[in-house]
Amino acid sequence: MKQKRIAVFLILLLSAASLLVWFRVGTISGVGSSSAKKLVIEQENVIIYEALLTEGEPQETKRLYFTGLAGEYVVETEGGKVRMLSAQCPDKLCVHQGWSSHRYNPIICLPQKVIISIEDVADDEAVDVLVR
Secondary structure (H helix, E strand, O other), rough: OOHHHHHHHHHHHHHHHHHHHHHHHHHHHOOOOOOOOOEEEEEEOOEEEEEEEEEEEEEOOOEEEEOOEEEEEEEHHHHHHHEEEEEEEOOOOHHOOEEEEEOOOEEEEEEOOEEEEEHHHHHOOOOOOOOO
């Protein structure tokens, strides 16, 4: 009987510890946070557009028109998400990718040499590397 109580106690302790670790890792990586996001559009490794996006608030749809190497393309933003609405490239993989709302899912168009990404505003303040 005593061994059964010890086993139940250990299971509960491990469950609580794993939930604590999961919650801590989720808050560090930004999962579930409502911080401001920044839309960054790069063409040929040059930033051609930056704007702040806010999640959770109803906002009007905004369309941005650009001319790239393969012709014109249209980027659409709505709230805290972005997508390539149309592009004059042969395969249109960037258009079929759909909406992106976080930094781990950039939209990339190889014929246009365009990268559309969403970054956390706090990421700009973080230190990537320290050099002496």
